Amino acid sequence: MKRIVVVGAGIGGLPMAYELHEKLGKQHEITVVSDTSYFQFVPSNPWLAVGWRQRGDICVDVAGPLGRKGIGFRSDGLRRLDVDNRRLELGNGDTLDYDYLVIATGPRLAFEEIQGLGPAGFTQSVCHVDHAEKAREAWHDFVRNPGPIVVGAAQGASCFGPAYEFAFIMDADLRKRKIRHKVPMTYITPEPYIGHMGLDGVGDSKSLLEGEFRERHIDWITNAKILGVEAGRMTVAACDTQGEPVREQTLPFAYAMILPAFTGIDPLRDIEGLVNPRGFVVVDQHQRNPKYPEIYAVGVCVAIAPQKPTPVPTGVPKTGYMIESMVAACVENIAADIEGSPVVAEATWNAICLADMGDNGIAFVALPQIPPRNVTWARKGKWVHMAKIAFEKYFLRKIRTGNTDPYYEQQVLKMLGIEKLHK
Numbered sequence: 001m002k003r004i005v006v007v008g009a010g011i012g013g014l015p016m017a018y019e020l021h022e023k024l025g026k027q028h029e030i031t032v033v034s035d036t037s038y039f040q041f042v043p044s045n046p047w048l049a050v051g052w053r054q055r056g057d058i059c060v061d062v063a064g065p066l067g068r069k070g071i072g073f074r075s076d077g078l079r080r081l082d083v084d085n086r087r088l089e090l091g092n093g094d095t096l097d098y099d100y101l102v103i104a105t106g107p108r109l110a111f112e113e114i115q116g117l118g119p120a121g122f123t124q125s126v127c128h129v130d131h132a133e134k135a136r137e138a139w140h141d142f143v144r145n146p147g148p149i150v151v152g153a154a155q156g157a158s159c160f161g162p163a164y165e166f167a168f169i170m171d172a173d174l175r176k177r178k179i180r181h182k183v184p185m186t187y188i189t190p191e192p193y194i195g196h197m198g199l200d201g202v203g204d205s206k207s208l209l210e211g212e213f214r215e216r217h218i219d220w221i222t223n224a225k226i227l228g229v230e231a232g233r234m235t236v237a238a239c240d241t242q243g244e245p246v247r248e249q250t251l252p253f254a255y256a257m258i259l260p261a262f263t264g265i266d267p268l269r270d271i272e273g274l275v276n277p278r279g280f281v282v283v284d285q286h287q288r289n290p291k292y293p294e295i296y297a298v299g300v301c302v303a304i305a306p307q308k309p310t311p312v313p314t315g316v317p318k319t320g321y322m323i324e325s326m327v328a329a330c331v332e333n334i335a336a337d338i339e340g341s342p343v344v345a346e347a348t349w350n351a352i353c354l355a356d357m358g359d360n361g362i363a364f365v366a367l368p369q370i371p372p373r374n375v376t377w378a379r380k381g382k383w384v385h386m387a388k389i390a391f392e393k394y395f396l397r398k399i400r401t402g403n404t405d406p407y408y409e410q411q412v413l414k415m416l417g418i419e420k421l422h423k
Contacts, residue, residue, distance in 0.1 A: 001027060001028055002028045002029070002100060003028075003029045003098050003099045003100075004020060004024075004029065004031070004334065005031050005032075005088060005096060005100070005101050005102070006020070006031070006032045006033070006104055007034075007078055007101065007102070007103050007105055008034060008103065008105040008106060008299070009036070009039055009073075010039065010040070010106050010299070011041075011042065011320055011395075012298040012323045012326065012327060013298075014032070014039055014062065014399055015324065015398070016104055016298060016327045016331070017030055018069065018071075019328070019331045019404050021069050021070070021071055022404050023332075024334075024335060029072065030070075030071045030072065031071070031072035031074065031096065032071060032072065033074045033076070033077070033078055033096065034062075034073075034074070034077065035077030036075060037063060037075040038059045038062060039059065039062050040058060040059050040128070040129040041399075042128075043392065044057070044058040044392055045058070045126040045128070045131070045162070046126050046132070046162055046165045046169050046356070048126075048129065048132040048135075048136060049124070049126050049132045049139060049166065049169075049257070050139055050169055050170060051136055051139065051140070052173075055129060058129065058396070059129060060399045060400055062399070065399065065400055065402055068402070069402050074094075076091040078105075079091050079093075080267050081267050081268060081271060083271055083274060083295070086098050086099065086294065099294065100295075101294060101295045101296070102296045102297065102298065102330060102334075103268070103295065103296070103298075103301055104297070104298045104301065105264075105268075105301045106299060106300045106301060107263065107264070107265075107300045107301060108263045108265045108266065109127050110156070110260050110261045110263050111260045113156070113261055114154055114155075114227075114228065114260075115228045116228055116229030116230055117226065117258060117260060119134050119135075121229055122230060122231050122256065123234075124138055124256065124257040125258070125259070126162050126259075127159075127162075127259065138255060139170075139255065142254055142255040143173075143174070143177055143179065145254070146179050146182045146254065147182075147183065147252075148183065148184045148185070148186070148252050148253050149186070149254070149256065150186050150234050150251050150256040150258070151166055151170065151186075151188075151256065151258070152187045152189045152224070152259070153188075153189050153258065153259040154190070154226050154258055154259065155190040155224075155226065155261065155312050155313055156190070156261030156262075156314070157189075157190060157198075157259050157261050157262070158198050158261070158314065158315025158316055158318075159198075159259055159262070159315075159317050160189065160196075160197045160198055160314075160317065161317065161353055161355055162259060163187070163257075163259050164187075164355060167185065167187050167213075168216070168356070168357035168358050168360075169356065169357070170185070171185065171216045171218065171358065172358025172359050173358065185216075185217070185218045186219045186220065186221065186251055187218055187219070187221070188221045188226070188234075188236055188251070188258075189221070189222055190224055190225065190310065190312035190313060191222055191223075191310070192222060192241075192310050192311055193222055194222060195207075195208065196314070197317065197364070198314045198315055198316050199351060199369060199371075200307060200308070200371055202364040202366045202376055203365075203376050204377075204378055205364060205378045208362060208378050209362075221236060221238050222238075223239040223240070223241075223312050224236050224237070224238055224239070225245065226258065227248070232252055232253060233250055233251070233252060233253070234251045234256060235249075235250050236248070239311055241311050243311040243312055262300065263279045263280075264276075264278060264279020264280045264301055265279065265301070273289070273291030273292065274289055275303070278303075280301060280302060280303035280304075281295075283297050283302055283303070285346045286329065286333050286343050286345060286346060287330045287347060288333065296330045296333070296334065298323055298326035298327050298330055299323045299326065300318050302318065304316040304370075307370045307371060316369070316370070319369075320352075321351070321352040321353075322347070322348075322349055322350060325347040325350065326347040328345070329345040330345075332345035333345050348367075348368065349369050349370070350365075350367045350368055350369060351364065351366040351368075351369035352365050352366075353365075354384050354387055354388040355384070356385055357385065358385075359385065360380065360381070360384070361380070361381065361383075361384025362379065362380045362384060363378065363380075363381075363384045363387075364377075364378045
């Protein structure tokens with residue numbers, strides 16, 4: 001019997017546990033470790049932040065669903081990882097030994113890198129359900145006394161989709177309330193151009209998103225560095241193509257939502273050979289760490305270097321479909337290694353993103369995610385908004401039931417005219 005521990009109970013971790021259980025059966029022990037007792041569907045947080053969802057709509061207590069599958073669950077969190085002895089120390093002091101470890105923790109949110117940034121400072125976040133609830137409270141206060149909005153991402157950010165989505169969702173909600181005319185809105189980003197998204201663009205994403213911003217009267221500043229945030233004031237430097245500040249300005253705001261840069265989680269940060277300088281887990285083409293081959297990683301915690309640097313630092317996003325592909329490869333490779341067979345499965349690392357715009361949406365497809373690509377395009381339509389709602393329902397049902405049938409993913413990809421994601 002092998003002991004397999006999955007650290008993280010998010011979009012990567014729970015499907016990982018379910019699919020390992022389905023592949024390996026009951027003869028091996030699978031345990032999920034998380035720092036919370038629930039799963040949160042993070043892509044729905046922008047809806048929660050304006051009151052279009054409630055916490056209970058997008059969160060699932062996971063002990064029950066995992067228990068019904070015979071999968072162990074610990075919500076004590078990870079305090080320390082002892083890679084030499086293949087042991088985890090949990091938050092309550094207990095230890096857990098493993099033969100295989102899958103790291104699916106997601107990121108640490110580095111708000112502290114900019115003074116005044118984040119829910120403990122003066123800006124909101126949609127990176128966590130707790131933050132989204134706080135953002136919703138602030139939003140309800142804001143719409144009673146509207147003013148300027150600043151929305152976007154900080155330098156070093158790697159997840160731009162939610163910032164674009166939230167800008168459009170706020171715009172849609174304000175129009176429904178018939179107060180949009182009272183709210184100047186500015187989008188700030190370290191991207192070298194609108195629609196870059198950490199991917200060097202996808203199809204005609206630059207023209208598409210710039211056009212949407214113009215139509216909705218959203219101003220923007222690219223190549224932007226946030227220098228600091230105070231109550232109602234954000235100091236931003238616009239930079240040239242060398243990343244040098246050329247213009248500094250102070251933007252007033254009555255409401256601000258800024259996505260932070262990410263790092264790896266603290267218990268992994270000092271493990272040489274496991275992580276890069278920012279704490280992200282280094283993996284090979286099989287999702288396996290080169291120094292510690294019994295350790296795999298999936299999702300946002302994985303280190304992916306940008307294809308080329310940008311004047312202001314940006315990271316590479318990891319979309320849901322890419323994470324599903326990583327999970328599929330990990331499952332195959334762990335099963336093969338247990339059987340003594342060669343580890344050969346590789347994730348496709350494709351980017352397929354359904355970006356909601358409140359009452360519309362844009363689908364981005366990049367196969368593979370990093371250029372040069374075999375397929376690259378972007379399409380707009382109300383169907384994208386509806387598809388994202390359908391995906392939310394599907395994924396939450398998947399978490400509640402442990403159903404690993406990829407039927408829905410295959411149907412969406414077929415609708416987009418693309419071959420199925422899983423190898």
